[in-house]
Amino acid sequence: MSEPRASLARQAAGDLDKLVSELVANGHITDPRWQAAFSAVPRHLFVPRFYRGDQQGTSIVDSTAGDQWLSAVYSDIHLVTTEDVRSSSTAPSLMAGMLQALELSGNERVLEIGTGTGYNAALLSERLGPDQVVSVDIDPELVAQARSRLETAGYRPLLAVADGVNGYPDAGPYDAVIATCRLDYVPAAWLQQLRPGGVIVTPLGAGVAVVRKGATGEAAGQFLPISAYFMPLRHQPEPEVVGEAIQVALNGVGVSRAYRFDASIYRDNEARFWLDLTSPDVRVMTVDGVSVAIRPDGSWARLADGLVTQGGAGTVWSDVEAAHGDWLAAGRPPREEHRLVISDAGQDVFLVGRSSPIHRLKPLPD
Numbered sequence: 365m366s367e368p369r370a371s372l373a374r375q376a377a378g379d380l381d382k383l384v385s386e387l388v389a390n391g392h393i394t395d396p397r398w399q400a401a402f403s404a405v406p407r408h409l410f411v412p413r414f415y416r417g418d419q420q421g422t423s424i425v426d427s428t429a430g431d432q433w434l435s436a437v438y439s440d441i442h443l444v445t446t447e448d449v450r451s452s453s454t455a456p457s458l459m460a461g462m463l464q465a466l467e468l469s470g471n472e473r474v475l476e477i478g479t480g481t482g483y484n485a486a487l488l489s490e491r492l493g494p495d496q497v498v499s500v501d502i503d504p505e506l507v508a509q510a511r512s513r514l515e516t517a518g519y520r521p522l523l524a525v526a527d528g529v530n531g532y533p534d535a536g537p538y539d540a541v542i543a544t545c546r547l548d549y550v551p552a553a554w555l556q557q558l559r560p561g562g563v564i565v566t567p568l569g570a571g572v573a574v575v576r577k578g579a580t581g582e583a584a585g586q587f588l589p590i591s592a593y594f595m596p597l598r599h600q601p602e603p604e605v606v607g608e609a610i611q612v613a614l615n616g617v618g619v620s621r622a623y624r625f626d627a628s629i630y631r632d633n634e635a636r637f638w639l640d641l642t643s644p645d646v647r648v649m650t651v652d653g654v655s656v657a658i659r660p661d662g663s664w665a666r667l668a669d670g671l672v673t674q675g676g677a678g679t680v681w682s683d684v685e686a687a688h689g690d691w692l693a694a695g696r697p698p699r700e701e702h703r704l705v706i707s708d709a710g711q712d713v714f715l716v717g718r719s720s721p722i723h724r725l726k727p728l729p730d
């Protein structure tokens with residue numbers, strides 16, 4: 365090894381030890397077997413560069429940035445790894461929380477949806493052995509890069525380019541499925557490819573659901589007490605009309621009234637979880653100091669000076685306000701007080717201890 369490479373490896377090893385110690389000290393890693401896996405896999409091999417956006421635009425940070433690159437890679441932060449912001453390396457604490465929620469004993473076969481950099485697949489390979497790990501991503505370039513990085517790190521799990529909505533039947537059945545992109549509904553294929561007693565850990569809205577499959581095919585479980593803002597699952601091509609819809613929301617003529625809640629309700633982590641669960645189609649953003657909400661049905665709202673102005677096909681902000689009012693009336697329940705039950709009838713979210721659902725999830729488009 366050349367001296368610069370040896371010096372990089374030494375510095376990275378020190379930074380990795382420090383990060384793992386912090387994750388343990390902060391209670392994010394509680395299982396010594398996962399501590400060993402995190403200590404064995406160098407994150408910098410999987411994140412040779414990342415993208416950082418600021419007011420000046422987007423810049424690449426890589427090994428030429430020296431300490432800046434390595435210290436970010438060995439920090440508990442998520443790093444955007446493609447210029448088009450379609451992939452990222454998840455924050456290590458969130459990864460640890462999700463991996464530990466799989467409750468693996470060490471002999472399981474696991475399917476990961478969303479290979480991304482390959483770092484999570486490397487951690488699973490370290491823990492279970494690469495032969496037990498299958499990981500798919502919809503993006504061929506990412507899969508090729510992840511394959512080469514995994515090989516450099518000494519792992520050869522089965523990687524494939526596939527739409528994760530379909531799981532990966534060729535290599536199943538699985539004891540566990542873990543997804544690292546945001547969904548609003550659990551694909552039926554994952555349950556079909558899961559053995560009875562198997563577990564699914566998946567971002568759902570702004571939370572992480574952990575459901576276990578029962579003997580008769582249904583599945584149920586609770587949400588983790590951690591917030592999760594993952595990149596959305598790419599399933600169907602998105603119509604590129606968001607920019608247009610925002611302009612309509614900013615300038616359209618609609619019906620105005622005093623608002624009950626402003627857009628700051630989306631800054632409350634637990635309120636946001638409920639809103640994303642019950643109104644997953646709504647996008648809320650601030651443009652030049654004005655908050656706007658849009659929905660794919662063409663409904664829009666603009667909030668300014670104590671007034672909401674709404675137009676289009678529906679009343680998006682009235683619907684958001686009603687959902688938020690329901691959350692307040694339910695006693696502001698946090699994520700972990702929600703339970704997901706998947707049956708032939710549908711996918712229902714309950715508050716723990718209650719017998720009627722608060723919401724039925726909307727199936728994914730075919």
Ligand SMILES: C[S@@+](CC[C@H](N)C(=O)[O-])C[C@H]1O[C@@H](n2cnc3c(N)ncnc32)[C@H](O)[C@@H]1O
Pocket residue numbers: 450451452453454477478479480481482483484485500501502503506526527528529544545594595596597598599
């Ligand atoms: C947050 S990144 C995954 C991070 C990754 N687990 C890692 O360790 O770096 C989310 C990934 O999901 C992938 N993805 C999005 N839609 C997908 C789909 N329909 N099927 C499979 N992968 C998908 C994206 O290409 C992206 O790489």
